[in-house]
Each structure stands twice: as C-alpha cells, then as structure tokens.
C-alpha cells in the first residue's frame with residue numbers, strides 16, 4: 001500500500017473505500033434541509049480520513065506520473081479531508097449554539113471540501129494499473145443502449161471533460177429514475193449525486209493538479225491517456241450496485 005492515512009482511520013470505512021464501495025450518504029441529499037439533518041448527528045461522528053490508494057503512486061505510469069499521483073493524493077486530497085473535518089467541527093459548534101447564520105456561511109466550504117473528498121475517493125478506485133480496454137457485460141450493454149456504441153460514449157465523455165471551463169470533473173452517472181446512463185460535467189468539487197442526483201460511476205478529474213506536471217496545458221492529451229487506466233471492473237461494480 002502506498003501511503004498511510006493522515007488521520008486515525010476507521011477500519012470499516014477504509015475497507016469499503018478499497019473495495020470501491022465507500023458510502024457518503026450524508027452528502028447525497030439535495031436540499032439544505034436534508035443536508036442539515038445528518039450533520040446534526042455529528043456529536044458521535046468519526047473524523048474523515050484519507051483513504052490509502054489501492055496501488056502504488058507509480059503504478060499508473062506512463063499514463064499518470066508518480067509525481068502527480070503523490071501530490072494529488074497526499075497533498076490535494078488530504079487537504080480536502082482536513083478542511084472537511086475542520087468545517088464539520090465548526091458546523092457542530094454552530095448547531096449546538098443554534099447559530100443558523102454560521103451554519104449557512106459554512107455550507108460553501110462543506111460543499112467544496114466534502115465534494116473533494118467524495119470525488120477523489122471514487123476517482124482512485126476508478127483507476128487501475130490493470131485498467132483500460134472496454135467494459136463487459138451489463139455495463140457495456142447499457143453503454144451501447146444509451147450512447148449507441150462504446151466509441152461514441154468515449155468520445156462524448158472526453159469532449160465533456162475537455163470542455164469543462166476552469167476546474168471540475170467529467171462524469172458517467174446513472175439516472176435511477178429514468179434507468180439510464182448519463183454524462184455530466186460538474187464545476188469545482190461539486191459532487192455529482194449531491195448536485196445532480198445522478199449516481200456516480202466514473203469520474204474524470206480535470207483540475208490542472210491532475211495532469212499539469214506531465215501534460216502541461218494540453219488537457220486533451222491527459223484525457224487520451226487516462227482511458228488506458230480506467231478500472232472497468234470498478235465502474236461495472238458501481239453500476240451493478242446502483243441498479244439494486
């Protein structure tokens with residue numbers, strides 16, 4: 001395993017992350033009212049922890065360099081985790097005081113750092129040194145049904161991801177109400193499910209910190225390379241889970 005967590009790690013959470021099934025239900029709600037209720041239970045909560053990567057920092061080379069992976073995981077993701085914990089502590093204090101003004105003022109930080117933690121935790125499991133190629137089984141059938149072909153899907157997700165203005169993410173998500181796959185773009189660290197209702201299957205981080213050291217400003221080259229390390233087993237597993 002590449003790196004130990006920064007905080008004391010809840011072993012059950014860590015195990016779920018390594019299986020790619022981490023649950024972040026507290027962030028899945030879309031309304032403010034729904035957001036506040038779970039946070040009201042913070043008295044008994046554990047701190048969030050940086051999950052270990054399920055592979056070494058250099059394992060995705062030559063497609064993503066070890067230097068990028070190390071900084072991305074141990075600095076960027078770690079910062080989201082630390083700032084999320086700080087924000088939740090402040091939120092807990094504001095709730096205890098009945099200070100609604102402070103609660104409201106903390107929500108952008110919660111969205112940004114909570115989203116950063118959710119998104120990166122999914123992202124690491126979406127990648128694998130044994131990835132690439134094409135998905136199989138039900139996921140492939142659904143891709144063909146909803147996008148016409150795998151090539152068409154790949155082209156569309158690439159285009160949406162390349163086209164994100166500034167920092168953000170390209171996503172393949174599942175629309176549970178309509179029973180179909182959808183492609184979406186999210187700005188900054190907006191979490192897919194919390195802001196669109198789509199269940200995340202595959203996320204592509206297009207923040208410059210994800211590629212600049214290797215690909216400079218040429219985001220399309222990074223997008224071209226990342227398909228070589230997509231963990232289709234993980235994406236398929238997520239698809240199977242959200243259909244249940």
Ligand SMILES: [Fe+2]
Nearest residue numbers: 076205207210
């Ligand atoms: Fe990132």
